[in-house]
Amino acid sequence: MFRFTQKKCGLSEFGGRFTLLFNAWRKHTQPTAAVLPSRSLIPVRKANFRGLSLPDNPSLRGLYSRTPKADVQVMAGEELPGVLILDVGGTHGVLENLVALLKKHFHVITLKEFRENKEEMRKKIQSVFVFENRPTIDRELLESLPNLKVIGNSGVGVDHLDLKMISNFGVKVTNTPHAVADSTADIGMALMLASARRLVEGCQIAVSPDTKYFAVNWLGVEVTKATLGIIGMGNIGYKVAQRAKAFDMRILYHNRNRRKEEEEAVGAHYCEKMEDLLQQSDFVMLVVNLTPETHKLIGKKELGLMKPTATLINISRGAIVDQDALVEALQNKVIRAAALDVTYPEPLPRDHPFLKLNNIIITPHIGTATVQAIRMMTEEAIANILAVLNGKPIPSEVFPK
Amino acid sequence: MLKNTKEKKGLSYVQKGMEGQELPYVLIDSIGGKHGVYEDHLEFLKKHFQLITMKEYLENKKFLSENIKAVYMWYHKPVINEGLLQSLPNLKVVASSGVGIDHLDLKLLSSYGVKVSNTPFAVSTDTADFGMALMLASSRRLVEGYQMAVSPNTEYSPADCLGAEVSGATLGIVGMGTIGYKVAERAKAFEMKILYHNRNQRNKEEESAVGAIYCKKIDDLLQQSDFVLLSVSLTPQTHKLIGKRELELMKPTATLINISRGLVVDQDALVEVLQNKVIKAAALDVTHPEPLPRDHPLLNMKNVIITPHMASATKKTRRLMMENMTESIEAGLRGLPIPNEVLL
Numbered sequence: 247m248f249r250f251t252q253k254k255c256g257l258s259e260f261g262g263r264f265t266l267l268f269n270a271w272r273k274h275t276q277p278t279a280a281v282l283p284s285r286s287l288i289p290v291r292k293a294n295f296r297g298l299s300l301p302d303n304p305s306l307r308g309l310y311s312r313t314p315k316a317d318v319q320v321m322a323g324e325e326l327p328g329v330l331i332l333d334v335g336g337t338h339g340v341l342e343n344l345v346a347l348l349k350k351h352f353h354v355i356t357l358k359e360f361r362e363n364k365e366e367m368r369k370k371i372q373s374v375f376v377f378e379n380r381p382t383i384d385r386e387l388l389e390s391l392p393n394l395k396v397i398g399n400s401g402v403g404v405d406h407l408d409l410k411m412i413s414n415f416g417v418k419v420t421n422t423p424h425a426v427a428d429s430t431a432d433i434g435m436a437l438m439l440a441s442a443r444r445l446v447e448g449c450q451i452a453v454s455p456d457t458k459y460f461a462v463n464w465l466g467v468e469v470t471k472a473t474l475g476i477i478g479m480g481n482i483g484y485k486v487a488q489r490a491k492a493f494d495m496r497i498l499y500h501n502r503n504r505r506k507e508e509e510e511a512v513g514a515h516y517c518e519k520m521e522d523l524l525q526q527s528d529f530v531m532l533v534v535n536l537t538p539e540t541h542k543l544i545g546k547k548e549l550g551l552m553k554p555t556a557t558l559i560n561i562s563r564g565a566i567v568d569q570d571a572l573v574e575a576l577q578n579k580v581i582r583a584a585a586l587d588v589t590y591p592e593p594l595p596r597d598h599p600f601l602k603l604n605n606i607i608i609t610p611h612i613g614t615a616t617v618q619a620i621r622m623m624t625e626e627a628i629a630n631i632l633a634v635l636n637g638k639p640i641p642s643e644v645f646p647k
Numbered sequence: 648m649l650k651n652t653k654e655k656k657g658l659s660y661v662q663k664g665m666e667g668q669e670l671p672y673v674l675i676d677s678i679g680g681k682h683g684v685y686e687d688h689l690e691f692l693k694k695h696f697q698l699i700t701m702k703e704y705l706e707n708k709k710f711l712s713e714n715i716k717a718v719y720m721w722y723h724k725p726v727i728n729e730g731l732l733q734s735l736p737n738l739k740v741v742a743s744s745g746v747g748i749d750h751l752d753l754k755l756l757s758s759y760g761v762k763v764s765n766t767p768f769a770v771s772t773d774t775a776d777f778g779m780a781l782m783l784a785s786s787r788r789l790v791e792g793y794q795m796a797v798s799p800n801t802e803y804s805p806a807d808c809l810g811a812e813v814s815g816a817t818l819g820i821v822g823m824g825t826i827g828y829k830v831a832e833r834a835k836a837f838e839m840k841i842l843y844h845n846r847n848q849r850n851k852e853e854e855s856a857v858g859a860i861y862c863k864k865i866d867d868l869l870q871q872s873d874f875v876l877l878s879v880s881l882t883p884q885t886h887k888l889i890g891k892r893e894l895e896l897m898k899p900t901a902t903l904i905n906i907s908r909g910l911v912v913d914q915d916a917l918v919e920v921l922q923n924k925v926i927k928a929a930a931l932d933v934t935h936p937e938p939l940p941r942d943h944p945l946l947n948m949k950n951v952i953i954t955p956h957m958a959s960a961t962k963k964t965r966r967l968m969m970e971n972m973t974e975s976i977e978a979g980l981r982g983l984p985i986p987n988e989v990l991l
Contacts, residue, residue, distance in 0.1 A: 337804050378804060428814040432837065436783035443780050443961070448954040449790050453946045457938050460955040461681035462722040468961045470772040492836030493776065593796065593803070601797045609792040610808060616787070618812045 326353045327635050328370035329398075330360060330391070332380040340377045344624045348375060351628055357381050369393050373631045375624075379406045388415045396634035398627040399644075401614060402426045402482075405536040405563055409646035419644045420630035423481055425622035430533075430613040431485035434561045437585035438529050441557050441607050442469050467528070467555065467582070470494050475527030477520065477543070478534030478562065479505055486531060487512040498523045524551040529559060536563035537647075546571040549580055557583045561613055564590030573599045576606060587613050670697045671980050672714040674704060674735070676724035684721050688969045692719075695973050701725050713737060717976045723750050732759045740979030742972035743989075745959060746770050746826075749881040749908060753991050763989045764975035767825060769967040770959040774878075775829030777958035778906045781930035782874050785902050785952050786813050811873070811900070811927075814838050819872030821865065821888070822879030822907065823849060830876060831857040842868045869896040874904060881908035891916040895925055902928045906958050909935030918944045921951060932958045 329352035333339030339356075340348070348354050353370060360367045371391050374383065376399045381387070383397060388411070396418045399407065404421050412419055440446060443466040451457055451464075474490045476483045476499040484505075487497050490512075497514040499505075500523045504516045517523040524530060530552060534540045544558070545568040552558070558581060560567055569590060575581050583605040592611050600606055614623060626642070633640045673696040677683035684692070692698060696719070704711050717740040718727060725731070727741060738761050743751060746767040756763055784790060787810040795803050814837045820827045823843040831841050834857075841859040843849075848861045862868040865888075869875060875897060879885045889903070890913040897903070903926060905912055914935060920926050928950040937956050945951050959965070971987060979985045 337802060341806055378806075428838075429812055432783060432813050433787055435837075436780070436787050436789055439776065439780035440784055440789055443777055443957070445780055445784055445952075445954060446790055446793050448957050449952055452938065452953040452955045455941050457941070457955075459681065460938055460957075463679075463681060463683075463685060464955070464957065465960045465962050465965065466957070468773060468963050469776050489833075489836045492833045493779075494772075596799055607789075607793055608796040609789060610796045610803060612787060612789075612792050612808050612810065615806065615809050616812045617809055618815075620806075620809065 325370075326351065327372045328353045328355050328367070329631065330355050330357065330371045330374045330381065331377065332357050338378060338380050340375065341620065344377075344620065347621070347624050347628065351632060364390065372396070372635055373398055375627060375631070376400060376407070383407055383412060385411060388412065388417065396420060396631050398631040400620075400623045400627050403535060403563060404644050405565075409644065413646050418634050418640065420627065420634065420640060420642050421644050422623045422626035422630070423642055425619060425626045426614045427481045427485050429616050429619035430482045430561055431489060433587055433609070433613045434482075434486045434531055434533065434559060435489050437559050437561070437587060437607060437609070438474075438531065438557070439469055441559065441583050441585040442467050442472075442529070446607055447604070467557075469529075471496070472528040473498065473526055475499070475517070475523040475530045476514070477523065477530065477532050478540075479508070479514070480533065480535075482561070483531075483533035484508055484512070486533060487514050498527060520548070521551055524548055525553070527556055528553065529557050531559040532562045532566055534562050534566060536565055540566050542566070542568045544568065544572075546574070549575040552581050554579060554581065556581050557585065559584070560586045560588055562588060564588045564592065569600070573603070576603050579605075583607075585609075587611055670695065671716045671976075672697045672699055672711065673717045673719050673976060674699050674701070674715045674725060675719045676701050676721065682722060682724055684719070685965065685969070688966065691969065692973065695977060708734065716740070716980055717742065719972060719976065720744065727751070727756070729755060732756070732761070740764065740976050740985065742975045742979075744968050744972060746774075747881065747908060748989050749910075751989075753989065757991055762979050762985055764972065764979070764985050764987045765989050766968040766971045766987060768987075769964055769971050771825045771829055773961050773964045774826045774906055774958040775833060777932060777954075778826070778830045778876055778878065778904060779833050781904050781906070781932060781952060781954070782818075782876065782902070783813055785904070785928050785930040786811050786816075786874070790952055791949065813874075816840070816873040817842065817871055819843070819862070819868040819875045820859070821868065821875060821877050822885075823859070824878065824880070826906070827876075827878040828853070828857070830878060831859050842872060844868045865893065866896055869893055870898070872901055873898065874902050876904040877907045877911050879907050879911060881910055885911050887911070887913045889913065889917075891920070894920040897926050899925065899927065901926050902930065905929070905931045905933055907933060909933045909937065914945070921945075921948055928952075930954075932956055 329348055331340045331354060333356050334345050335342050345354055355367055355371060368390055369392060372393050372395050374397045376397055388394065394417050397412060399419065399421045402421050402423045404419060407419060409419055470493050473496040476486055476497065479499040479501040483499065490497055497512060498517050499514045500517045500520045509516060532544065543566050549571055572584060576584060585607040587609045588611055589608065594600055600608060614620065630640060630642055675684050675698050677700050678689065679686045699711055699715060712734045713736065715735050716737055718725065718738065720741055720743045722744055732738065740762050741756060742764045744766060746765055748765050751763060753763060788808045792808045795808060817840040818834045820830055820841065820843040823845040827843065834841055841857060842862050843859045844862045844865045854861065877889065879888065888911050894916055917929060921929060930952040932954045933956055934953065939945060945953060975985050975987055
């Protein structure tokens with residue numbers, strides 16, 4: 247499948263570097279304009295790019311949007327660089343408020359507009375903003391965009407992009423690792439709690455027309471003091487560990503590399519062998535990226551090693567789990583339950599056996615589906631795209647292996 | 648009285664304890680099924696008590712009424728009223744499961760010289776965990792998302808299920824007792840800003856350990872919070888603590904989470920504010936009554952999560968509750984200080 251290597255950086259090194267880059271970008275785009283806070287009813291969180299210092303007035307917290315609304319200075323005669331998107335709004339298009347963000351920095355061109363006016367548009371498009379895996383980047387598209395320099399992906403996973411092919415066209419690829427971290431860690435915790443405590447089933451009982459009284463013998467399993475095994479302790483995995491620690495959980499982790507410093511901070515134990523983690527965990531959470539090495543990482547053997555009382559939680563990519571093996575394991579109660587924010591494909595066909603099981607929770611890939619995260623992802627993608635177009639150091643470039 | 652027990656006919660269930668003495672008679676509602684004492688708890692209980700179900704009691708009132716010394720009240724059953732108290736002259740202890748005691752007439756029990764115990768600590772971590780589960784599920788629209796993911800209609804995108812961040816948001820905890828404090832400990836790891844309102848301010852160490860800010864006036868908490876979590880006990884003072892006025896003080900983007908008792912909230916006012924989008928959503932483990940009538944408006948609202956009062960529903964915790972109750976009864980019957988005694 248696709249090969250890539252994430253640029254290896256220590257977290258603090260990355261954060262510091264990113265602060266410099268992001269501040270430099272902001273200076274470039276808003277040299278003199280004041281930051282005008284705008285009243286927003288949506289509780290907006292300060293952009294949490296690690297180490298980032300956006301202007302933060304605590305008294306405005308929760309009331310005002312953090313995003314600077316100052317207009318970009320456009321020099322007379324200069325056009326904004328073109329960015330290609332699938333569409334504005336609609337089922338798979340970029341959300342309208344995000345398009346507004348893009349328009350501050352780019353001339354936004356939809357795929358439809360491009361196809362209707364290829365001759366004029368093809369040279370203008372210097373970047374593509376990939377939102378929810380669209381538009382599809384294929385050879386044909388790359389060949390038709392001679393001035394394409396960068397593909398800015400919204401989100402951290404890039405398994406839907408053929409990095410080698412894109413690289414061969416001299417086009418860079420960037421992702422948004424910082425913007426996704428908190429919300430994805432949160433959904434991991436949400437799924438673990440909902441599954442353990444049978445929240446979805448409970449809701450169904452509470453509202454069912456057949457319910458006459460609540461049974462007292464209807465029980466879930468504890469989260470506090472249970473053992474959580476995190477497979478993949480990157481940015482997101484680490485944030486999961488931070489949250490789990492507050493629940494007094496015993497934390498095990500398996501990672502390509504050991505992270506000694508972070509271990510101590512969250513009280514996590516390194517399991518060099520994934521088998522050890524699988525055998526001891528009450529909850530196994532998958533937080534790896536999808537690569538040829540992690541494809542079907544969890545198969546029949548791994549599920550068989552897990553405790554019969556254990557729960558599998560997947561917030562990575564569907565293809566990391568052998569889905570047929572998981573169906574079998576859940577049907578035969580080899581493990582207690584599963585909670586999946588990701589499947590392969592998405593959505594699953596309506597006759598898929600997963601949909602018939604009662605010990606599984608599936609959510610429609612909402613790991614970053616918050617107003618705040620989606621906005622931050624767009625901002626991070628914009629910053630990356632502009633860095634490429636302006637020849638500056640790129641905060642989150644992704645390289646083929 | 649007890650010396651004659653062995654000679655009485657038909658009492659094949661007389662049991663003896665470890666030291667050969669007879670075990671005390673304890674009244675329970677029933678065994679097994681949807682409401683009874685758990686069958687896998689029986690082994691432990693029978694080592695300490697002679698369990699008498701309500702059915703057995705009613706069949707042999709004459710003898711048993713003199714001998715029942717304690718009531719093991721599992722999920723509000725058996726119901727204790729004046730009639731029962733009058734017919735159990737030697738009743739010394741009522742052990743109630745869970746932390747809430749709003750279903751008990753403490754004054755009445757006290758007037759009969761009966762001591763009462765509950766299980767406040769056993770339930771605290773599970774309840775705090777469940778409060779967090781409700782907050783996350785509501786904010787991230789987990790239940791709606793699940794329904795979308797499994798429904799026959801597959802035309803959706805994650806944007807249809809856009810939720811709001813829990814991380815970094817402001818949580819207002821109304822009632823910072825044992826449970827409220829544990830919620831705060833958990834919320835801190837999500838980098839939440841934590842406000843709390845309590846009868847008394849907690850000391851500085853406790854506050855700074857979780858980064859909680861005291862709001863002497865509940866209004867301040869209500870106006871600033873993205874999530875308002877109720878973890879008070881139900882008393883005359885907290886009855887309808889959250890009414891129309893309080894709900895209107897909340898942000899229009901705020902969510903109300905109730906893990907206390909249904910009656911802490913004016914339910915009709917809640918229905919109205921949810922319908923009019925005065926607040927964004929609610930997540931309720933408790934309602935009044937439980938369950939709600941099947942035609943109640945709360946059952947049909949997309950922005951409401953209701954769960955069947957299951958905040959302490961885990962195997963381990965229920966077992967711990969049972970053990971705590973056993974301890975309380977034994978201490979009470981021996982005339983020793985009762986662990987988890989509820990005082991008037």
